[in-house]
Amino acid sequence: MSIEMTKAEVPGVPLLEVRDLHVEFHTRDGAAKAVNGVSYTVDAGETLAVLGESGSGKSVTAQTIMGILDTPPGKVTGGQVLFRGEDLLTMSEQERRRVRGDKIAMIFQDALSALNPVLSVGYQLGELFRVHRGMSRREARAKAVELMDRVRIPAAKERVNDYPHQFSGGMRQRIMIAMALALEPDVIIADEPTTALDVTVQAQVMDLLAELQRDFHMGLILITHDLGVVADVADKIAVMYAGRIVENAPVHELYKRPAHPYTRGLLDSIPRLDHKGKELYAIKGLPPSLTAIPSGCAFNPRCTQARDVCRSEIPPLLDVTEPDGTPIGGRTSACHFWKETIHG
Amino acid sequence: MGRYVVRRLLQMIPVFIGATFIVFMMMYALPGDPVRALWGERAPDEAQMAALKADLGLDDPILLQYWHYLTGLLQGDFGTQISSRREVIDVIGDALPATIRLTVLAFTITVVVGIGLGLIAGLRAGGKTDGLILFVTLLLISVPVFVIGYLYQTYLGVKWDLIKPTVQDSEDWGQLLLPALVLASLSLAYVARLTRTSIVENRRADYMRTAKAKGLSARRAVTVHLLRNSLIPVVTFLGVDLGNLATGAIVTEGIFNIHGIGNTVFHALNSREGSTVVGIVTFIILVYLVVTLIVDLLYAVLDPRIRYA
Incomplete structure (x- = not known):
């Protein structure tokens, strides 16, 4: 079955589904287990925020979905990435190439290094239309101008022949967004799209991204370590730690009452005005080395609630319920003591 | 861009003068005598040799010789070979x-x-x-x-x-x-x-x-x-x-x-x-x-x- 044939939304099948994904990196110290059984889904028009520290596996998962993981040293050791029900990981390189950039596109963190310094932005935008749509150079350039207008770059017509270094950071990120948007993909993966930007520009870029996602009814996977960015735009959140998802929750649920000690730690470490004068909270310790993940729950050495069972048994992702047992939609937690964590 | 090219061209002048000067001096410092070499193995006629040297300007002080060479060069004259009497440019x-x-x-x-x-x-x-x-x-x-x-x-x-x-x-x-x-x-x-x-x-x-x-x-x-x-x-x-x-x-x-x-x-x-x-x-x-x-x-x-x- 080709991708084109399944263009229409299939009821019951998620737009994009990652199923029990395992990725390892070959290092001198042995295999680094970057992703250990991650699963998540995104539907059209939905925004999933993947939250986690550096090294939690959030970017590696995204790179695996895109098929741009450096192999070697990286290696997918298990799992599936289903796009409209079709496993991308078993496709031929040629088939995958047709999906990349066209059906699933990616926005990178640092637009200055992610754009080619010696090619004009017009060329780099137009290239997508030339490669995937077989347009001529001239048509592609016109499309590039259109796109630059769409992401609100002033004087797009005059600036289409400029080079990346001639734009400001915010404008460059807009060009990155335009590039991801070019072929109107079904899914966009944004890997820390605002991290490299000034705070004022961050909000503008985030708003633009959210607006375009609504207009095009795309699925958006937003990878970030910034809880502040997530709150306004995301529908649901997956929190990652040491290559696993430790908590899934609708965005407001998560902020209101976290069901995993790690999530709570993250929320507590956000600076708040009413805490002025008090010391800033920080989760003690460091994330584990991926070549030596602690036994049991990977978070146990840093957890304030850790008990013996946390050091011996890996907690599975369990459904989170109200104290009386009524289920809460879309909530799971990988903590042996989620009940105490959420209900106190 | 135009200004850059002009500046680069102007920079060539001192480089050019310096380089020719060094090479000229090095040739002068080398042992051997191109006029004497004309006689090969035979003993040269001292009077004839002196006249030839004077004629070629080889008796002048070295700086003056360099000056003559440089002014000649600016007029497109690369000088003449002593042995063959051919123009160097040829x-x-x-x-x-x-x-x-x-x-x-x-x-x-x-x-x-x-x-x-x-x-x-x-x-x-x-x-x-x-x-x-x-x-x-x-x-x-x-x-x-x-x-x-x-x-x-x-x-x-x-x-x-x-x-x-x-x-x-x-x-x-x-x-x-x-x-x-x-x-x-x-x-x-x-x-x-x-x-x-x-x-x-x-x-x-x-x-x-x-x-x-x-x-x-x-x-x-x-x-x-x-x-x-x-x-x-x-x-x-x-x-x-x-x-x-x-x-x-x-x-x-x-x-x-x-x-x-x-x-x-x-x-x-x-x-x-x-x-x-x-x-x-x-x-x-x-x-x-x-x-x-x-x-x-x-x-x-x-x-x-x-x-x-």
Whole structure:
């Protein structure tokens, strides 16, 4: 079955589904287990925020979905990435190439290094239309101008022949967004799209991204370590730690009452005005080395609630319920003591 | 841009004067006497010799001699050979075509083979092909040109009789192929290694990941995105190297008996023909300066981040 044939939304099948994904990196110290059984889904028009520290596996998962993981040293050791029900990981390189950039596109963190310094932005935008749509150079350039207008770059017509270094950071990120948007993909993966930007520009870029996602009814996977960015735009959140998802929750649920000690730690470490004068909270310790993940729950050495069972048994992702047992939609937690964590 | 070119051209003046002055002084400092050499083995007639020297201006103070030479040069007068009484400019004119042909051929080999090998090695970094290319280029760099030249000449030319060992007719490109290969061997080894390093560095760059994420074919990512970024340092080297090829031609032309600039300057040095040596060296310096300027301008075409002010 080709991708084109399944263009229409299939009821019951998620737009994009990652199923029990395992990725390892070959290092001198042995295999680094970057992703250990991650699963998540995104539907059209939905925004999933993947939250986690550096090294939690959030970017590696995204790179695996895109098929741009450096192999070697990286290696997918298990799992599936289903796009409209079709496993991308078993496709031929040629088939995958047709999906990349066209059906699933990616926005990178640092637009200055992610754009080619010696090619004009017009060329780099137009290239997508030339490669995937077989347009001529001239048509592609016109499309590039259109796109630059769409992401609100002033004087797009005059600036289409400029080079990346001639734009400001915010404008460059807009060009990155335009590039991801070019072929109107079904899914966009944004890997820390605002991290490299000034705070004022961050909000503008985030708003633009959210607006375009609504207009095009795309699925958006937003990878970030910034809880502040997530709150306004995301529908649901997956929190990652040491290559696993430790908590899934609708965005407001998560902020209101976290069901995993790690999530709570993250929320507590956000600076708040009413805490002025008090010391800033920080989760003690460091994330584990991926070549030596602690036994049991990977978070146990840093957890304030850790008990013996946390050091011996890996907690599975369990459904989170109200104290009386009524289920809460879309909530799971990988903590042996989620009940105490959420209900106190 | 225009102002930049003018400034660069103006900068050439002191470089030009300084370089000719140094070469002139070095010729003067060498032992030997070009006028005495006219008599060969025989005892010279002292009176005749003194008259000839006075006539050629060789009795003047060295600085005055240099001044005469420089003013002559500005009027397009490169001086006259003492032994043959020929104009130096004619001597250069006769020798130039052979050297140009040799250099063009060697430069083409350097660019095509050097960048080609570098690209192959860089894309297969760490593999067997890469190791082989690194080994061979290291060999070419460490073995002196005249050894390589004689080796090629002996084996390809004499023992296996594949190519003519010396150049009888410098207008025949086929005969020039072997000397050009010898002349290019050192440069192409450097170019290959430089290209390889640059490719290895750039292929993991973020923009290459973007290119892949855009769904471009590997071929397009390499030719459009990788190669152009990687060639920036290589072009700089090639510019400088074009001048070095002219110098390297002295040895290569000697080995293969090509009557070019290199051979001419070699013989002129032996017979202490100061004006010929200075003339040819000056000419090479001029070529060098112009080529460097062209390369620097080309640099901006390749890398838009560079602006000339």
